[in-house]
Amino acid sequence: MSDRSGKFAGDDPFEIARAWLAEAEETEINDPNAMALATVDQSGLPNVRMVLLKSIGADSFVFYTNYESAKGAEIAASGKAALVLHWKSLRRQIRVRGTVTREDGPEADAYFASRSLKSRLGAWASKQSQPLGSRADLMAEVARVTAAKGPNPPRPAYWGGFRIAPVEIEFWADGAFRLHDRFVWRRETHENAWEITRLSP
Template sequence: MTLANIRTDYQRASLSEEQVDADPIKQFSIWFQEALDAKVAEPNAMSLATVNQQGRPSSRIVLIKELDQRGITWYTHYTSRKGEELATNPHAALLFFWSELERQVRIEGRVEKVTALENDTYFNSRPLASRLGALASEQSQVIANRALLDERVEKITAQYGDQVPRPEHWGGYRLVPDYLEFWQGRSSRLHDRIAYEKNADGVWLRSRLQP
C-alpha cells in the first residue's frame, strides 16, 4: 500500500458567500441539522485541541452537548489532562468532520466553566452507568489494570445505587467562539473555505480563504 496514492475527489457540493448565514452560529446550526438529517455517524463528535504551559498541544474526541449564542458546551473531568491544560491556558480549538457530507468546521475561542446548576442538570440527565463511571474514574490518571476500575464501579454502585452525586471535579466547559471556518470539499483540492472572525466591536467579519 502506498499512502501517497490514497485520495478522494470531493464532488458533493459547493459553498458560496451567498449561501451562508451572516451569523456563524446560525450557519453551524444549519450544517449540524443537515448532518443529522444525512445520518452522519456521530455528528456530535468533535476534536478538542488544548495546549499546556510548555506550548505542547494535545487533542481528543469529545461530544458537543449544547449549542447556543453563548458558545459550544461539553462535559468532562476538570482534573483530566484537558482540564489541567485549560486551567493554565483557557483557549481551545474544535474540529467537526462530517465525511459523508465532505464538510468540516473549525472553531476557536476562549473557554469558561459552566455554572454548577448547568452541571447538575446535565449530570442528572445522564444514564446511570455514565454517572457511576464519572464518579469511579480519575480520568487521565494511571491505573494498574482494568479490574481495579471495575471494582471501583461495583463499590460505588453498592454505595449509591441510583442516587449518584455529581463529583465536584466533573463538569462542563463552554467555548466562546471568536473564529469559525466552514470547509466544503471540492474537486481537485480546490475546496471552498468561508471564515468568520469577531472583531473588537463584537461584529462577525466574513471572508473567503484560498484552499
C-alpha cells in the first residue's frame, strides 16, 4: 500500500502491534495491556469482558485465565475469539479475530511462578464464574488454600494461557473530521500470506 506509512508501516502485523503497545505503555495511565475479549456461548450469544494481554508473540496474542471460567469454556467449545485493544491517549485501536489454542506448558508454569503470591493463591481459591455465597466465603477459601499450598503454590491444572492466532488484524487510528485511517490484514489460514486492505472510516 503506497499510503501505508508512519505508524502503519511494516511487513509484520505483530511487530506493528508490539510497537503500538510500547507507545501506549508510555502514555496510558492504567493497564495499557487491557483488552476486550469476545467469545460466544453455545447458543451463539456473545460475551465480552476486559482481560489483560500478557504478550504479543511472533504469531499470536497471549493472555492467561482460569480454563473453567465462562470465557475458558466458551473458547474450548468454539476454538475462536476476538479482542480489541483501545488506547484513548493515542486515539488508536487494534482489532483481532482468530483461532485459539492453550498455552499450558513450561511457559505457563514460568508465568504463574512470576506472579505475586496473593495472585497465585487467588487462582487456587477462586472458582471463577461460579456462584459465590459471600465475600467471607471467598476469604475463608483463600485462608484454607494458603494453609494447604504454602508459600510456593504450583500452577493449577485449570489455570493457564490462551494464544489467539489471528486470521484478521485491523489497525485503526483517529483522523480529522472523523475520517479515520483503517488497515486490515487478512489471511485465509495461518499458512497463507497476509492481504492488506485500506478500509473506509
